[in-house]
Amino acid sequence: MEKAVIYPGSFDPVTNGHLDIIYRSANIFDKVIVAVLENPQKNPMFTKEERVAMLKDVTKGIKNVEIDCFSGLLIHYMNAKNVKIIIKGLRAVSDFEYEFQMALMNNKLNPEVETLFMMTNNKYSYLSSSAVKQIAMFGGCIKDLVPDSIVTGVLKKTTLKNEVK
Structure with missing residues (x-):
């Protein structure tokens, strides 16, 4: 039986911390589904299609x-994917409190679902998509924060966002 896991998130944009969790999960599980969340309450910088394309790349x-x-x-x-395991990356204690509540709620909604927490690699403990966007918008260097192949796209998008203000 194939052991699959879902790694959900906004990935706006994907960071090296996200990629680390993906690689490590892929070494443990037979299949990792990285699921980009469309949250109507959030205003992402990148469209769903752009985030999916970045992750595929x-x-x-x-x-x-x-x-x-x-x-x-x-x-x-x-339920639609017939997967029972959620993987979540944790950077700090503050992440744990929120993710713990979400894990309990998901388990309440479906008692067969388990959430596994994976501690971040310490070199990514400070890293978040929000920080990447802010650094890029103010002209900072995001190399080593996001995968090399998306640096230009992130900088281009944040420059456009800054020009609109």
Whole structure:
């Protein structure tokens, strides 16, 4: 039986920290579905299609990784995919509190679902998509924060966003 896991998130944009969790999960599980969340309450910088394209680009060499997207409840998406394991990366204690609540809620909605927490590599403990966007918008260097293949796209998008203000 294939052991699959879903790694959900906004990935706006994907960071090296996200990619680290993807690689490590792919070494443990038979299949990793990286699921881009469409959250109507958030105003992402990158469209769903751009985020999916970035993730496909940076994971193209990982054979057991699938990139997908969803809206609505994660539990509904998991049921549709027939997957029972969620993987979540944790950077700090502050992440744990929120993710712990979400894990309990998902388990309440479907008691068969388990959430596994993967600690970040310490070199990414400070890294977030929000920080990357802010650094890029103010002209800082994002090399080593995001995969090399998307640096130009992130800088271009943040420059456009800055010009609109």
